[in-house]
Protein backbone atom coordinates (compact mmCIF):
# COMPACT_ATOMS: atom_id res chain seq x y z
CA UNK A 156 0.00 0.00 0.00
CA UNK A 157 1.38 3.39 -0.95
CA UNK A 158 1.80 5.77 1.88
CA UNK A 159 -0.59 8.71 1.66
CA UNK A 160 0.92 12.17 1.51
CA UNK A 161 -0.73 13.37 4.72
CA UNK A 162 0.74 10.54 6.80
CA UNK A 163 4.12 10.87 5.09
CA UNK A 164 4.36 14.60 5.70
CA UNK A 165 4.55 14.29 9.51
CA UNK A 166 7.30 13.90 12.07
CA UNK A 167 7.22 10.79 14.26
CA UNK A 168 8.76 10.09 17.64
CA UNK A 169 10.89 6.94 17.38
CA UNK A 170 12.31 6.77 20.90
CA UNK A 171 13.21 8.77 23.98
CA UNK A 172 16.34 10.87 24.13
CA UNK A 173 17.85 8.38 26.55
CA UNK A 174 17.14 5.53 24.14
CA UNK A 175 19.80 6.98 21.82
CA UNK A 176 22.70 7.82 24.16
CA UNK A 177 25.98 9.19 22.93
CA UNK A 178 27.86 6.43 21.16
CA UNK A 179 24.71 4.38 20.98
CA UNK A 180 22.16 3.61 18.32
CA UNK A 181 18.59 2.44 18.06
CA UNK A 182 17.11 0.39 15.25
CA UNK A 183 13.42 0.62 14.76
CA UNK A 184 10.76 0.70 12.11
CA UNK A 185 8.57 3.53 10.88
CA UNK A 186 5.74 3.31 8.35
CA UNK A 187 7.11 0.00 7.09
CA UNK A 188 10.73 1.19 6.76
CA UNK A 189 13.66 0.13 8.93
CA UNK A 190 15.41 3.16 10.35
CA UNK A 191 18.52 3.58 12.49
CA UNK A 192 19.12 6.47 14.88
CA UNK A 193 22.67 7.10 16.10
CA UNK A 194 24.46 9.64 18.23
CA UNK A 195 28.14 10.33 17.70
CA UNK A 196 29.89 13.15 19.58
CA UNK A 197 26.48 14.42 20.71
CA UNK A 198 25.23 14.70 17.14
CA UNK A 199 22.07 12.78 16.29
CA UNK A 200 21.70 11.23 12.86
CA UNK A 201 18.95 9.06 11.48
CA UNK A 202 19.00 7.05 8.27
CA UNK A 203 17.05 4.48 6.35
CA UNK A 204 18.56 1.07 6.89
CA UNK A 205 17.91 -0.15 3.35
CA UNK A 206 20.03 2.37 1.44
CA UNK A 207 21.54 4.51 4.18
CA UNK A 208 19.66 7.58 2.97
CA UNK A 209 19.77 10.23 5.69
CA UNK A 210 16.49 11.32 7.27
CA UNK A 211 15.72 14.58 8.98
CA UNK A 212 16.08 14.43 12.76
CA UNK A 213 15.17 16.55 15.75
CA UNK A 214 14.98 16.24 19.52
CA UNK A 215 11.93 17.58 21.25
CA UNK A 216 9.55 16.79 24.08
CA UNK A 217 12.00 14.28 25.51
CA UNK A 218 11.95 12.26 22.29
CA UNK A 219 13.85 11.75 19.06
CA UNK A 220 11.80 12.58 15.97
CA UNK A 221 12.17 11.80 12.30
CA UNK A 222 10.21 11.92 9.07
CA UNK A 223 10.28 10.16 5.71
CA UNK A 224 9.40 13.42 3.96
CA UNK A 225 11.91 15.84 2.39
CA UNK A 226 9.75 18.80 3.18
CA UNK A 227 7.72 17.83 6.24
CA UNK A 228 5.14 20.02 7.89
CA UNK A 229 6.55 21.52 11.11
CA UNK A 230 6.31 19.48 14.27
CA UNK A 231 3.46 20.92 16.34
CA UNK A 232 4.14 23.11 19.36
CA UNK A 233 3.38 22.01 22.91
CA UNK A 234 3.94 25.25 24.85
CA UNK A 235 3.47 23.51 28.20
CA UNK A 236 6.86 21.86 27.75
CA UNK A 237 8.39 25.33 28.35
CA UNK A 238 6.55 25.91 31.64
CA UNK A 239 8.54 25.91 34.87
CA UNK A 240 7.77 23.45 37.59
CA UNK A 241 6.42 20.65 35.43
CA UNK A 242 7.81 17.15 35.50
CA UNK A 243 8.14 15.04 32.42
CA UNK A 244 7.80 11.33 32.94
CA UNK A 245 8.09 8.97 29.99
CA UNK A 246 7.25 5.33 30.04
CA UNK A 247 9.21 4.06 27.06
CA UNK A 248 7.38 2.55 24.18
CA UNK A 249 4.75 -0.16 24.31
CA UNK A 250 4.06 -2.18 21.22
CA UNK A 251 0.39 -2.64 20.37
CA UNK A 252 -1.03 -4.84 17.65
CA UNK A 253 -3.45 -2.36 16.09
CA UNK A 254 -3.54 0.68 13.87
CA UNK A 255 -2.23 3.77 15.63
CA UNK A 256 -5.47 5.46 14.63
CA UNK A 257 -7.42 3.02 16.81
CA UNK A 258 -5.13 3.96 19.71
CA UNK A 259 -5.76 7.68 19.21
CA UNK A 260 -9.49 7.15 19.00
CA UNK A 261 -9.46 5.09 22.19
CA UNK A 262 -7.49 7.84 23.94
CA UNK A 263 -10.13 10.42 22.96
CA UNK A 264 -12.95 8.30 24.26
CA UNK A 265 -14.69 9.07 27.56
CA UNK A 266 -17.41 6.45 27.36
CA UNK A 267 -15.08 3.54 28.07
CA UNK A 268 -13.84 4.81 31.45
CA UNK A 269 -16.48 3.10 33.61
CA UNK A 270 -15.94 -0.25 31.88
CA UNK A 271 -12.29 -0.48 30.91
CA UNK A 272 -10.91 1.58 33.81
CA UNK A 273 -13.59 0.75 36.34
CA UNK A 274 -12.87 2.07 39.82
CA UNK A 275 -10.08 4.35 38.57
CA UNK A 276 -11.27 6.61 35.77
CA UNK A 277 -14.98 5.86 36.01
CA UNK A 278 -17.77 3.98 37.73
CA UNK A 279 -20.60 2.20 36.00
CA UNK A 280 -23.25 4.00 38.08
CA UNK A 281 -22.13 7.28 36.50
CA UNK A 282 -21.48 6.27 32.93
CA UNK A 283 -23.31 9.12 31.21
CA UNK A 284 -21.14 11.19 28.89
CA UNK A 285 -22.32 14.80 28.90
CA UNK A 286 -22.32 16.72 25.68
CA UNK A 287 -18.91 18.18 24.77
CA UNK A 288 -17.56 20.21 21.88
CA UNK A 289 -15.24 18.95 19.15
CA UNK A 290 -13.86 21.26 16.53
CA UNK A 291 -10.95 21.58 14.16
CA UNK A 292 -8.82 24.66 14.64
CA UNK A 293 -8.96 27.44 12.07
CA UNK A 294 -6.72 25.79 9.48
CA UNK A 295 -8.11 22.34 10.17
CA UNK A 296 -4.59 21.30 11.16
CA UNK A 297 -5.69 19.98 14.48
CA UNK A 298 -8.74 18.86 16.40
CA UNK A 299 -9.83 20.01 19.84
CA UNK A 300 -12.41 18.43 22.09
CA UNK A 301 -13.33 20.77 24.92
CA UNK A 302 -15.56 21.00 27.97
CA UNK A 303 -15.45 17.28 28.61
CA UNK A 304 -16.21 16.27 32.15
CA UNK A 305 -16.49 12.95 33.85
CA UNK A 306 -16.79 11.61 37.38
CA UNK A 307 -13.65 9.72 38.34
CA UNK A 308 -13.05 7.80 41.54
CA UNK A 309 -9.24 8.09 41.21
CA UNK A 310 -8.42 10.47 38.39
CA UNK A 311 -4.64 10.52 38.82
CA UNK A 312 -1.84 9.08 40.89
CA UNK A 313 -2.23 12.15 43.16
CA UNK A 314 -5.99 11.82 43.65
CA UNK A 315 -7.17 10.35 46.93
CA UNK A 316 -10.89 10.62 46.38
CA UNK A 317 -13.41 10.91 43.60
CA UNK A 318 -13.87 14.11 41.64
CA UNK A 319 -15.50 15.42 38.50
CA UNK A 320 -12.52 15.77 36.20
CA UNK A 321 -12.51 18.33 33.43
CA UNK A 322 -10.79 17.37 30.24
CA UNK A 323 -9.61 18.86 26.99
CA UNK A 324 -8.20 16.79 24.19
CA UNK A 325 -5.95 17.90 21.44
CA UNK A 326 -5.17 15.99 18.25
CA UNK A 327 -2.35 17.96 16.62
CA UNK A 328 -1.27 15.11 14.35
CA UNK A 329 -3.06 12.02 13.02
CA UNK A 330 -0.92 9.80 15.28
CA UNK A 331 -0.53 12.03 18.35
CA UNK A 332 -2.93 13.09 21.01
CA UNK A 333 -2.68 15.04 24.23
CA UNK A 334 -5.08 15.11 27.12
CA UNK A 335 -5.35 18.14 29.41
CA UNK A 336 -6.99 17.32 32.71
CA UNK A 337 -7.65 19.33 35.84
CA UNK A 338 -4.63 19.19 38.05
CA UNK A 339 -5.74 17.73 41.41
CA UNK A 340 -3.33 20.01 43.35
CA UNK A 341 -3.47 23.30 41.36
CA UNK A 342 -6.67 25.02 40.44
CA UNK A 343 -5.26 27.10 37.62
CA UNK A 344 -3.31 24.40 35.78
CA UNK A 345 -3.81 21.45 33.52
CA UNK A 346 -1.86 18.21 33.69
CA UNK A 347 -0.85 16.79 30.34
CA UNK A 348 -0.84 13.16 29.31
CA UNK A 349 -0.04 12.32 25.76
CA UNK A 350 0.73 9.69 23.19
CA UNK A 351 3.27 9.98 20.40
CA UNK A 352 2.46 7.01 18.24
CA UNK A 353 5.02 5.52 15.93
CA UNK A 354 3.18 3.60 13.21
CA UNK A 355 5.49 0.64 12.66
CA UNK A 356 3.13 -0.98 10.19
CA UNK A 357 -0.47 -0.22 9.36
CA UNK A 358 -1.62 -2.58 12.09
CA UNK A 359 1.31 -2.39 14.50
CA UNK A 360 2.11 0.61 16.67
CA UNK A 361 4.83 1.60 19.09
CA UNK A 362 3.17 3.91 21.55
CA UNK A 363 5.38 6.44 23.33
CA UNK A 364 3.49 7.98 26.21
CA UNK A 365 4.37 10.89 28.43
CA UNK A 366 3.08 12.64 31.50
CA UNK A 367 3.82 16.32 32.03
CA UNK A 368 2.50 17.33 35.43
CA UNK A 369 2.77 19.52 38.48
CA UNK A 370 3.27 16.90 41.13
CA UNK A 371 5.60 17.05 44.10
CA UNK A 372 4.37 14.03 45.99
CA UNK A 373 4.55 11.09 43.65
CA UNK A 374 7.77 9.52 42.53
CA UNK A 375 8.33 8.91 38.83
CA UNK A 376 7.67 5.27 39.56
CA UNK A 377 4.26 6.01 41.05
CA UNK A 378 3.30 8.17 38.09
CA UNK A 379 4.54 5.52 35.70
CA UNK A 380 2.71 2.71 37.44
CA UNK A 381 -0.51 4.62 37.28
CA UNK A 382 -0.15 5.34 33.56
CA UNK A 383 0.93 1.81 32.83
CA UNK A 384 -2.03 0.30 34.62
CA UNK A 385 -4.33 2.45 32.54
CA UNK A 386 -2.50 1.80 29.32
CA UNK A 387 -2.42 -1.96 29.72
CA UNK A 388 -6.18 -1.94 30.20
CA UNK A 389 -6.49 -0.02 26.94
CA UNK A 390 -4.06 -2.27 25.15
CA UNK A 391 -6.24 -5.27 25.88
CA UNK A 392 -9.12 -3.49 24.17
CA UNK A 393 -7.04 -2.30 21.23
CA UNK A 394 -5.74 -5.75 20.46
CA UNK A 395 -9.25 -7.18 20.46
CA UNK A 396 -11.00 -4.71 18.21
CA UNK A 397 -12.05 -6.04 14.84
CA UNK A 398 -10.79 -4.98 12.35
CA UNK A 399 -7.39 -3.76 13.51
CA UNK A 400 -7.45 -0.87 11.05
CA UNK A 401 -9.72 2.08 11.67
CA UNK A 402 -12.84 1.91 9.48
CA UNK A 403 -13.36 5.28 7.84
CA UNK A 404 -16.40 4.27 5.82
CA UNK A 405 -19.46 5.75 7.45
CA UNK A 406 -21.80 2.98 8.52
CA UNK A 407 -19.23 0.28 9.26
CA UNK A 408 -19.43 0.99 12.99
CA UNK A 409 -22.13 2.66 15.07
CA UNK A 410 -21.27 6.01 16.63
CA UNK A 411 -23.79 7.81 18.84
CA UNK A 412 -23.83 11.27 20.36
CA UNK A 413 -21.43 10.15 23.08
CA UNK A 414 -18.86 9.47 20.36
CA UNK A 415 -18.51 13.01 19.09
CA UNK A 416 -14.72 12.94 19.19
CA UNK A 417 -14.54 9.69 17.24
CA UNK A 418 -16.90 11.04 14.59
CA UNK A 419 -14.90 14.26 14.25
CA UNK A 420 -11.54 12.44 14.21
CA UNK A 421 -12.63 10.08 11.46
CA UNK A 422 -14.12 12.93 9.48
CA UNK A 423 -10.88 14.91 9.79
CA UNK A 424 -8.80 11.92 8.65
CA UNK A 425 -11.09 11.38 5.66
CA UNK A 426 -10.85 15.01 4.72
CA UNK A 427 -7.06 14.91 4.87
CA UNK A 428 -7.01 11.91 2.55
CA UNK A 429 -5.40 9.63 5.11
CA UNK A 430 -5.41 5.93 4.24
CA UNK A 431 -2.50 4.49 6.22
CA UNK A 432 -3.88 2.33 9.04
CA UNK A 433 -7.43 2.93 7.86
CA UNK A 434 -10.12 0.90 6.10
CA UNK A 435 -10.95 1.11 3.21
CA UNK A 436 -13.18 3.69 1.49
CA UNK A 437 -10.60 6.13 0.23
CA UNK A 438 -8.45 3.25 -0.86
CA UNK A 439 -10.89 2.17 -3.51
CA UNK A 440 -11.00 5.70 -4.93
CA UNK B 441 -7.89 -27.74 1.51
CA UNK B 442 -11.24 -28.06 3.16
CA UNK B 443 -13.10 -24.78 3.16
CA UNK B 444 -13.64 -23.84 6.79
CA UNK B 445 -17.17 -22.63 6.71
CA UNK B 446 -20.35 -22.92 8.63
CA UNK B 447 -22.44 -24.09 5.70
CA UNK B 448 -22.96 -27.35 7.55
CA UNK B 449 -23.51 -27.96 11.25
CA UNK B 450 -20.23 -27.72 13.11
CA UNK B 451 -19.33 -28.54 16.69
CA UNK B 452 -18.06 -25.40 18.43
CA UNK B 453 -17.81 -26.42 22.08
CA UNK B 454 -18.97 -28.70 24.84
CA UNK B 455 -22.24 -27.64 26.44
CA UNK B 456 -20.68 -28.01 29.87
CA UNK B 457 -17.88 -25.60 28.95
CA UNK B 458 -20.33 -22.71 28.58
CA UNK B 459 -22.14 -22.58 31.88
CA UNK B 460 -24.96 -20.09 32.50
CA UNK B 461 -23.58 -16.57 32.91
CA UNK B 462 -20.46 -17.09 30.80
CA UNK B 463 -19.24 -16.22 27.32
CA UNK B 464 -16.37 -17.65 25.29
CA UNK B 465 -14.83 -17.47 21.87
CA UNK B 466 -14.68 -20.07 19.10
CA UNK B 467 -13.03 -19.84 15.68
CA UNK B 468 -14.18 -21.66 12.59
CA UNK B 469 -11.87 -20.51 9.82
CA UNK B 470 -12.68 -16.87 9.20
CA UNK B 471 -15.72 -17.01 11.44
CA UNK B 472 -15.01 -15.50 14.85
CA UNK B 473 -17.83 -16.54 17.20
CA UNK B 474 -18.96 -15.62 20.66
CA UNK B 475 -20.84 -18.39 22.44
CA UNK B 476 -22.71 -17.38 25.57
CA UNK B 477 -25.40 -18.67 27.86
CA UNK B 478 -27.80 -16.55 29.84
CA UNK B 479 -29.46 -17.43 33.12
CA UNK B 480 -32.31 -18.79 31.00
CA UNK B 481 -29.83 -21.56 30.01
CA UNK B 482 -30.24 -20.76 26.33
CA UNK B 483 -27.02 -20.87 24.41
CA UNK B 484 -26.40 -18.24 21.71
CA UNK B 485 -23.83 -18.13 18.95
CA UNK B 486 -23.17 -14.70 17.49
CA UNK B 487 -20.64 -12.83 15.43
CA UNK B 488 -17.87 -11.97 17.84
CA UNK B 489 -17.89 -8.26 17.14
CA UNK B 490 -19.68 -5.43 18.86
CA UNK B 491 -21.40 -3.23 16.26
CA UNK B 492 -20.45 -0.12 18.23
CA UNK B 493 -16.67 -0.10 17.87
CA UNK B 494 -15.72 -3.65 16.93
CA UNK B 495 -14.72 -5.07 20.32
CA UNK B 496 -14.82 -8.86 20.58
CA UNK B 497 -17.95 -9.71 22.53
CA UNK B 498 -16.43 -12.89 23.93
CA UNK B 499 -14.72 -10.64 26.51
CA UNK B 500 -18.07 -9.21 27.51
CA UNK B 501 -20.04 -10.21 30.55
CA UNK B 502 -23.36 -11.96 30.84
CA UNK B 503 -25.93 -10.40 33.13
CA UNK B 504 -29.21 -12.22 33.39
CA UNK B 505 -30.19 -13.00 29.82
CA UNK B 506 -28.13 -10.20 28.30
CA UNK B 507 -24.62 -9.78 27.06
CA UNK B 508 -22.70 -6.58 27.84
CA UNK B 509 -19.72 -5.49 25.77
CA UNK B 510 -16.64 -4.79 27.90
CA UNK B 511 -15.58 -1.66 26.00
CA UNK B 512 -18.49 0.77 26.52
CA UNK B 513 -21.08 -1.46 28.10
CA UNK B 514 -23.53 -1.66 25.21
CA UNK B 515 -25.95 -4.37 26.23
CA UNK B 516 -27.67 -6.87 23.94
CA UNK B 517 -30.72 -9.04 24.54
CA UNK B 518 -31.00 -12.69 23.53
CA UNK B 519 -31.96 -11.72 19.98
CA UNK B 520 -28.91 -9.52 19.51
CA UNK B 521 -30.79 -6.22 19.74
CA UNK B 522 -29.14 -3.41 21.69
CA UNK B 523 -31.09 -2.50 24.83
CA UNK B 524 -28.77 -0.06 26.57
CA UNK B 525 -26.06 2.48 25.75
CA UNK B 526 -24.69 3.45 29.18
CA UNK B 527 -23.03 6.66 27.94
CA UNK B 528 -26.43 7.89 26.73
CA UNK B 529 -29.11 6.15 28.79
CA UNK B 530 -31.61 8.73 27.49
CA UNK B 531 -31.08 7.56 23.93
CA UNK B 532 -33.16 4.76 22.46
CA UNK B 533 -30.54 2.40 21.03
CA UNK B 534 -30.62 2.46 17.22
CA UNK B 535 -32.97 -0.24 15.92
CA UNK B 536 -30.62 -1.07 13.11
CA UNK B 537 -28.08 -2.39 15.58
CA UNK B 538 -28.44 -6.13 15.60
CA UNK B 539 -25.64 -8.59 15.97
CA UNK B 540 -25.19 -11.28 13.34
CA UNK B 541 -26.62 -14.59 14.57
CA UNK B 542 -25.71 -18.16 13.80
CA UNK B 543 -28.09 -21.08 13.94
CA UNK B 544 -27.26 -23.12 17.01
CA UNK B 545 -28.30 -26.35 18.68
CA UNK B 546 -27.26 -28.54 21.58
CA UNK B 547 -27.17 -32.27 21.14
CA UNK B 548 -25.12 -34.99 22.77
CA UNK B 549 -23.45 -32.56 25.17
CA UNK B 550 -22.05 -30.54 22.26
CA UNK B 551 -22.90 -27.05 20.98
CA UNK B 552 -23.40 -26.97 17.21
CA UNK B 553 -23.46 -23.91 14.99
CA UNK B 554 -24.17 -23.18 11.35
CA UNK B 555 -24.61 -20.08 9.27
CA UNK B 556 -28.03 -18.53 9.77
CA UNK B 557 -29.45 -19.62 6.44
CA UNK B 558 -28.80 -23.30 6.94
CA UNK B 559 -32.31 -24.75 6.74
CA UNK B 560 -31.03 -28.21 7.72
CA UNK B 561 -31.77 -29.87 11.05
CA UNK B 562 -28.87 -30.07 13.47
CA UNK B 563 -27.47 -33.58 13.86
CA UNK B 564 -29.12 -35.42 16.70
CA UNK B 565 -27.88 -38.44 18.54
CA UNK B 566 -30.22 -40.59 20.60
CA UNK B 567 -29.27 -41.69 24.09
CA UNK B 568 -27.72 -40.02 27.10
CA UNK B 569 -24.40 -38.44 26.29
CA UNK B 570 -21.93 -36.79 28.63
CA UNK B 571 -19.53 -34.17 27.32
CA UNK B 572 -16.07 -35.48 28.01
CA UNK B 573 -13.34 -33.24 26.69
CA UNK B 574 -12.26 -30.83 23.97
CA UNK B 575 -8.77 -31.33 22.65
CA UNK B 576 -6.78 -29.23 20.19
CA UNK B 577 -4.98 -31.11 17.44
CA UNK B 578 -2.46 -29.28 15.27
CA UNK B 579 -3.72 -30.71 12.01
CA UNK B 580 -6.47 -29.68 9.58
CA UNK B 581 -9.82 -31.34 10.09
CA UNK B 582 -9.77 -33.39 6.91
CA UNK B 583 -6.60 -35.04 8.14
CA UNK B 584 -8.20 -35.87 11.48
CA UNK B 585 -11.23 -37.14 9.57
CA UNK B 586 -9.17 -39.46 7.42
CA UNK B 587 -7.67 -41.03 10.52
CA UNK B 588 -11.10 -41.76 11.88
CA UNK B 589 -12.40 -42.95 8.53
CA UNK B 590 -9.56 -45.47 8.24
CA UNK B 591 -10.66 -47.05 11.51
CA UNK B 592 -7.11 -47.08 12.81
CA UNK B 593 -7.84 -46.10 16.37
CA UNK B 594 -8.02 -48.68 19.07
CA UNK B 595 -9.48 -47.85 22.44
CA UNK B 596 -8.27 -50.06 25.22
CA UNK B 597 -9.33 -50.27 28.83
CA UNK B 598 -9.46 -52.91 31.51
CA UNK B 599 -12.55 -55.07 31.65
CA UNK B 600 -14.27 -56.15 34.88
CA UNK B 601 -11.56 -58.72 35.53
CA UNK B 602 -8.68 -56.34 34.95
CA UNK B 603 -7.90 -57.82 31.53
CA UNK B 604 -7.04 -55.28 28.86
CA UNK B 605 -9.76 -54.99 26.28
CA UNK B 606 -8.75 -53.66 22.90
CA UNK B 607 -11.62 -52.33 20.92
CA UNK B 608 -11.18 -51.38 17.33
CA UNK B 609 -12.97 -48.14 16.65
CA UNK B 610 -14.99 -48.52 13.49
CA UNK B 611 -16.58 -45.13 13.20
CA UNK B 612 -19.72 -44.17 11.41
CA UNK B 613 -19.60 -40.77 9.84
CA UNK B 614 -22.53 -38.49 10.66
CA UNK B 615 -21.78 -35.74 8.24
CA UNK B 616 -18.72 -33.49 8.13
CA UNK B 617 -16.17 -34.17 10.78
CA UNK B 618 -18.49 -36.13 13.06
CA UNK B 619 -17.54 -39.66 14.06
CA UNK B 620 -19.70 -41.90 16.18
CA UNK B 621 -17.97 -44.97 17.47
CA UNK B 622 -20.21 -47.76 18.79
CA UNK B 623 -18.45 -49.97 21.30
CA UNK B 624 -20.54 -53.11 21.70
CA UNK B 625 -17.96 -55.05 23.69
CA UNK B 626 -17.11 -52.50 26.32
CA UNK B 627 -18.50 -52.60 29.82
CA UNK B 628 -17.71 -48.89 30.22
CA UNK B 629 -19.04 -47.28 27.04
CA UNK B 630 -21.81 -47.73 24.59
CA UNK B 631 -20.46 -45.14 22.22
CA UNK B 632 -18.03 -42.27 21.76
CA UNK B 633 -18.82 -39.23 19.62
CA UNK B 634 -15.96 -37.15 18.22
CA UNK B 635 -16.85 -33.92 16.44
CA UNK B 636 -14.15 -31.81 14.82
CA UNK B 637 -14.23 -28.01 14.70
CA UNK B 638 -12.02 -26.74 11.86
CA UNK B 639 -10.38 -23.88 13.76
CA UNK B 640 -7.97 -23.01 10.96
CA UNK B 641 -6.14 -24.63 8.07
CA UNK B 642 -3.73 -26.11 10.60
CA UNK B 643 -5.78 -26.75 13.72
CA UNK B 644 -8.78 -28.83 14.72
CA UNK B 645 -10.60 -28.78 18.02
CA UNK B 646 -12.08 -32.17 18.70
CA UNK B 647 -15.13 -32.14 20.96
CA UNK B 648 -15.88 -35.52 22.46
CA UNK B 649 -18.89 -36.95 24.27
CA UNK B 650 -19.47 -40.44 25.56
CA UNK B 651 -22.52 -42.58 26.17
CA UNK B 652 -21.38 -44.54 29.20
CA UNK B 653 -22.64 -48.00 30.01
CA UNK B 654 -23.60 -49.14 33.46
CA UNK B 655 -24.07 -47.39 36.77
CA UNK B 656 -23.47 -43.68 37.14
CA UNK B 657 -20.74 -44.49 39.65
CA UNK B 658 -18.64 -45.84 36.78
CA UNK B 659 -19.00 -42.78 34.57
CA UNK B 660 -15.97 -41.03 35.99
CA UNK B 661 -13.81 -43.97 35.04
CA UNK B 662 -15.26 -44.05 31.54
CA UNK B 663 -14.60 -40.34 31.03
CA UNK B 664 -11.06 -40.72 32.29
CA UNK B 665 -10.32 -43.50 29.83
CA UNK B 666 -11.65 -41.54 26.89
CA UNK B 667 -9.76 -38.47 27.97
CA UNK B 668 -6.48 -40.43 28.06
CA UNK B 669 -7.30 -42.05 24.78
CA UNK B 670 -7.80 -38.61 23.19
CA UNK B 671 -4.32 -37.50 24.16
CA UNK B 672 -3.05 -40.51 22.28
CA UNK B 673 -5.27 -39.84 19.30
CA UNK B 674 -3.66 -36.42 19.19
CA UNK B 675 -0.15 -37.86 19.40
CA UNK B 676 -0.89 -40.26 16.59
CA UNK B 677 -2.49 -37.73 14.26
CA UNK B 678 0.15 -35.07 14.86
CA UNK B 679 3.13 -37.38 14.58
CA UNK B 680 2.13 -39.18 11.42
CA UNK B 681 2.23 -35.98 9.51
CA UNK B 682 5.62 -35.19 10.93
CA UNK B 683 6.85 -38.45 9.47
CA UNK B 684 7.19 -40.36 12.74
CA UNK B 685 5.66 -43.77 12.14
CA UNK B 686 3.51 -44.88 15.00
CA UNK B 687 5.24 -48.22 14.92
CA UNK B 688 8.45 -46.41 15.76
CA UNK B 689 6.97 -44.98 18.93
CA UNK B 690 7.60 -47.26 21.89
CA UNK B 691 4.42 -49.04 22.75
CA UNK B 692 4.78 -48.13 26.37
CA UNK B 693 4.17 -44.54 25.40
CA UNK B 694 1.04 -45.40 23.49
CA UNK B 695 -0.73 -47.83 25.74
CA UNK B 696 -4.22 -47.18 24.46
CA UNK B 697 -3.73 -46.72 20.81
CA UNK B 698 -2.30 -48.86 18.08
CA UNK B 699 -2.34 -48.68 14.41
CA UNK B 700 -4.16 -51.59 12.87
CA UNK B 701 -2.59 -53.61 10.13
CA UNK B 702 -3.43 -52.44 6.71
CA UNK B 703 -3.77 -56.05 5.49
CA UNK B 704 -7.10 -57.80 5.17
CA UNK B 705 -9.11 -58.20 8.37
Ligand code: FES
Pocket residue numbers: 490491492493494495509510511512513514
Ligand atom coordinates in the same frame (compact mmCIF):
# COMPACT_ATOMS: atom_id res chain seq x y z
S1 FES C 1 -17.38 -1.51 21.26
FE1 FES C 1 -18.87 -2.59 22.33
S2 FES C 1 -19.76 -1.09 23.52
FE2 FES C 1 -18.34 0.03 22.37
Ligand SMILES: [Fe+2]
Pocket residue numbers: 261262267271272385389
Ligand atom coordinates in the same frame (compact mmCIF):
# COMPACT_ATOMS: atom_id res chain seq x y z
FE1 LIG D 1 -8.56 4.14 28.20
